[in-house]
Amino acid sequence: MDRMQDGGNDKLGGLFAQYRESVPDPDASAQFMPNLWRRIEERRVATTSVFRRLSQVFVVATAALTIFMAAVLIPRLQREQVFSASYVEVLAADDHGDYTDLLK
Amino acid sequence: MLVEFELIERARSGDDGAFNQVVQAYRKRILGTIARLIGRPEDVEDVGQEVFLRLYYSLDQLRTAEVFEPWLYRLTVNAAYDYLRRQRRRQENRMSDLSEQAVMLADAAEGSKRSAEEDRRTKVRELVQSLLEKVSEEDRILLTLKEVEGLSLKELEKIYQVNENALKVRLFRARQRVLKAYESQSESS
Numbered sequence: 001m002d003r004m005q006d007g008g009n010d011k012l013g014g015l016f017a018q019y020r021e022s023v024p025d026p027d028a029s030a031q032f033m034p035n036l037w038r039r040i041e042e043r044r045v046a047t048t049s050v051f052r053r054l055s056q057v058f059v060v061a062t063a064a065l066t067i068f069m070a071a072v073l074i075p076r077l078q079r080e081q082v083f084s085a086s087y088v089e090v091l092a093a094d095d096h097g098d099y100t101d102l103l104k
Numbered sequence: 105m106l107v108e109f110e111l112i113e114r115a116r117s118g119d120d121g122a123f124n125q126v127v128q129a130y131r132k133r134i135l136g137t138i139a140r141l142i143g144r145p146e147d148v149e150d151v152g153q154e155v156f157l158r159l160y161y162s163l164d165q166l167r168t169a170e171v172f173e174p175w176l177y178r179l180t181v182n183a184a185y186d187y188l189r190r191q192r193r194r195q196e197n198r199m200s201d202l203s204e205q206a207v208m209l210a211d212a213a214e215g216s217k218r219s220a221e222e223d224r225r226t227k228v229r230e231l232v233q234s235l236l237e238k239v240s241e242e243d244r245i246l247l248t249l250k251e252v253e254g255l256s257l258k259e260l261e262k263i264y265q266v267n268e269n270a271l272k273v274r275l276f277r278a279r280q281r282v283l284k285a286y287e288s289q290s291e292s293s
Contacts, residue, residue: 008283008286008287009279009283011286012251012279012282012283012286013251015228015231015232015286016232016251016252018228019140019228019229019232019252020140020252020253020254021225022224022225022226022228022229023136023139023140023143023229024136025132025133025135025136025139026132026135026136026139026145026148027132028131028132028135028149028152029149032131032149032152032153033124033127033128035149035153036127036153036156036157039153039154039157040157040160040161043157043161
């Protein structure tokens with residue numbers, strides 16, 4: 001059985017060697033390098049245009065957000081009561097006299 | 105190495121002239137490997153360009169110039185693998201469209217154009233291709249690199265980045281499958 005398999009392996013090895021011979025290294029055509037550089041350029045342009053499109057989306061989104069804030073959020077904030085008391089006034093308002101009694 | 109490390113370093117740093125020289129040095133060898141991997145002469149240049157295109161955009165990821173050749177072979181293996189996968193899908197669609205008679209007529213018309221020597225080579229090519237089609241794309245590529253291209257286990261280890269024992273097991277299994285297909289084909293013919 002092993003001998004049969006060895007025989008098969010040898011045949012297969014021989015067949016692969018013949019295959020190597022029957023498919024020699026081909027010469028590239030004259031268009032190989034120009035076509036390669038064209039593909040490199042196409043990929044570069046495609047990548048650049050993706051980034052350009054992304055940046056356009058970001059610009060539009062930022063502009064929309066700015067307009068939304070200017071139109072909706074800022075007037076709403078302005079309508080709300082502004083707390084304009086100073087720090088000392090806040091402390092005084094919060095003072096229930098507990099500590100001052102102790103000092104006396 | 106077919107080129108100096110310094111040339112690869114220059115190509116890595118964006119020198120297009122150096123990249124051109126690297127491509128020209130390796131082009132014939134890579135096209136030969138692709139031809140034997142995919143078995144379709146008309147698509148060899150296309151896949152070859154894909155390899156060098158991937159090389160151009162991945163050169164900056166190359167750690168050192170010393171690992172350039174295994175890196176280039178890895179790109180070749182990946183491009184051939186992608187091609188074979190696409191081809192298998194396309195072939196399945198095409199074969200379902202053609203009747204058996206149409207396939208036989210196409211084969212006969214192709215056969216009448218060949219010379220005797222070319223006929224022998226074509227038979228060898230067809231036989232090996234038909235055997236390799238019976239195993240997975242991964243096994244087909246690994247077996248071709250080892251048995252046809254004559255790469256050593258050390259070289260394959262660098263390309264596949266797996267240890268030698270795992271490669272030996274995979275190679276043994278792939279070889280067994282092809283051998284089985286070869287024997288059953290020999291018995292039937």
